[in-house]
Amino acid sequence: MDTQFLQDNWMLLALALASGGMLVWSFIGGKLSGVEQADTLKATRLYNDDALVLDVREDKEYAAGHIPKARHIPLGQLAGRLQELDKFKSKPILVACRSGQRSARACGMLKKAGFETVYNLAGGIVAWQRANLPVTKK
Known part of the structure; x- marks a missing residue:
């Protein structure tokens, strides 16, 4: 894996992880609350x-x-x-x-x-x- 790419684009990676987490939460959040x-x-x-x-x-x-x-x-x-x-x-x-x-x-x-x-x-x-x-x- 190209570590230079990750270092140069860490904000994009963080944004992608955060948006993915929100998407997952939208599917399971309601189920957890009953x-x-x-x-x-x-x-x-x-x-x-x-x-x-x-x-x-x-x-x-x-x-x-x-x-x-x-x-x-x-x-x-x-x-x-x-x-x-x-x-x-x-x-x-x-x-x-x-x-x-x-x-x-x-x-x-x-x-x-x-x-x-x-x-x-x-x-x-x-x-x-x-x-x-x-x-x-x-």
């Missing part, structure tokens, strides 16, 4: 099977358009409002936000609180809309 990702196909199945849809976006985001029948509890209020969801502890819950980051945190909170079947909407409402799935402002 939160399953639901792509739009799985999310549609959950929705049609009457899973609870929980939208954790802020009020303005929710008002701009959300999944029909979604229950709205902003992420910042979720810890204090978990008791509102107690009757859904054994029911599948699909959690959504704009891109899937806040909803992943909400899924972790729900799992820690004893909710059995929690799914994070992969790609969030953005992915839902890109798949031409229904959104309402009601």
